[in-house]
Amino acid sequence: MATINFGGVDETVATREEFPLSKAVETLKNDTIAIIGYGVQGPGQALNLRDNGFNVIVGQRKPSKSFDKAVADGWEEGVNLFSIEEALERGTVIQYLLSDAGQIDLWPTVKKYLTTGKTLYFSHGFGVTYHEQTGIVPPKDIDVVLVAPKGSGTSLRRMFVEGKGLNSSYAIYQDATGKAKERVVALGIGIGSGYLFETTFEKEVYSDLTGERGVLMGALAGVMEAQYELLRRKGHSPSEAFNETVEELTQSLIRLVAENGMDWMYANCSTTAQRGALDWKDKFKAAVEPVYEELYESVASGNEAKITIEANSKPDYREKLEEELSVIHESEMWKTGAVVRQLRPENQPVKEETEA
Ligand SMILES: NC(=O)c1ccc[n+]([C@@H]2O[C@H](COP(=O)([O-])OP(=O)(O)OC[C@H]3O[C@@H](n4cnc5c(N)ncnc54)[C@H](O)[C@@H]3O)[C@@H](O)[C@H]2O)c1
Ligand SMILES: CC(C)(O)[C@@H](O)C(=O)O
Numbered sequence: 001m002a003t004i005n006f007g008g009v010d011e012t013v014a015t016r017e018e019f020p021l022s023k024a025v026e027t028l029k030n031d032t033i034a035i036i037g038y039g040v041q042g043p044g045q046a047l048n049l050r051d052n053g054f055n056v057i058v059g060q061r062k063p064s065k066s067f068d069k070a071v072a073d074g075w076e077e078g079v080n081l082f083s084i085e086e087a088l089e090r091g092t093v094i095q096y097l098l099s100d101a102g103q104i105d106l107w108p109t110v111k112k113y114l115t116t117g118k119t120l121y122f123s124h125g126f127g128v129t130y131h132e133q134t135g136i137v138p139p140k141d142i143d144v145v146l147v148a149p150k151g152s153g154t155s156l157r158r159m160f161v162e163g164k165g166l167n168s169s170y171a172i173y174q175d176a177t178g179k180a181k182e183r184v185v186a187l188g189i190g191i192g193s194g195y196l197f198e199t200t201f202e203k204e205v206y207s208d209l210t211g212e213r214g215v216l217m218g219a220l221a222g223v224m225e226a227q228y229e230l231l232r233r234k235g236h237s238p239s240e241a242f243n244e245t246v247e248e249l250t251q252s253l254i255r256l257v258a259e260n261g262m263d264w265m266y267a268n269c270s271t272t273a274q275r276g277a278l279d280w281k282d283k284f285k286a287a288v289e290p291v292y293e294e295l296y297e298s299v300a301s302g303n304e305a306k307i308t309i310e311a312n313s314k315p316d317y318r319e320k321l322e323e324e325l326s327v328i329h330e331s332e333m334w335k336t337g338a339v340v341r342q343l344r345p346e347n348q349p350v351k352e353e354t355e356a
């Protein structure tokens, strides 16, 4: 583990330098890692672990789209792709990667296979932290750990293939074997994480639910809609409103933030933009602070968990989510976005130049 100073605060983190992949593979050389669920995180983590040289099997119910995807990704039924029960039986590390609501349904089955010394692994603190609502209470004689990639499973895989790594947090809820720390870090390195920072199950779920409801997804979509609709009401064209709200952010400014921080992005804009953005930043911050307080309270009280579990346990939850996403997809703003993306030069068909 390395001690690194983050903006004045020392943190103990795991990096690939002091915990190389060879050490991770050695740590888990006698284990069979069973990936239960092949939705979004399942494929990313399973494929990265497999390509990194670990013994991996997948457990996925059949028939299902996820099962077909597993086959398409090269997993072979009866070789390294099994029913959930069989994968649970064979696995010594159980990576429980069903949807958070799905984990509640399947818990009575999973519990039967958690024999002494096995490792139960989550990618979210949800099930264990909100155990009063989920009923997920692991037996005492197993290790219970978490590695939560800070991004989509799709990005986890894409970045791995590109030779990059998405950062993850890790936590230990129970250390029955005395080896949980080494094992969880090995798993975190194995799935292709960049660096790993330490957390607890509760802190992970509180920050994760806040982040995705906040700036990463909910606030992002809300602020974009508000600005786009304002510009349209004031008579600006869809092209102008979309470019000024989304395209410029994703194609230019956020890339500069990713490269070298917020002040670097500011420094690469006009002094006019810098003056105005510095003034308005604090107004926006003040406007959303009470919303953030309300959000965190709703997370910490278990209210967000209750809403999520209720909604996602309904038999038609997928259809309902798809309906809500299609409202966004069909809105003028995002239909404009589709055309704008098509018009990016790299998406234009290459035309043969004809001689005059
Ligand atoms: N989606 C992400 O990129 C992401 C990022 C970080 C953490 N996580 C966490 O990782 C875990 C997995 O999330 P996900 O988004 O990959 O899940 P998901 O919603 O994609 O579902 C995963 C699988 O669960 C199966 N499933 C759902 N309900 C089931 C049931 N009742 N019985 C059997 N199988 C069932 C589905 O077939 C699917 O293959 C969750 O704890 C989530 O919070 C997800
Ligand atoms: C990818 C996210 C938003 O970070 C994850 O937390 C999720 O729930 O999908």
Ligand SMILES: [Mg+2]
Residues within 6 Å of the ligand: 208, 209, 212
């Ligand atoms: Mg999340």
Ligand SMILES: [Mg+2]
Residues within 6 Å of the ligand: 149, 150, 151, 208, 211, 212
């Ligand atoms: Mg997250």
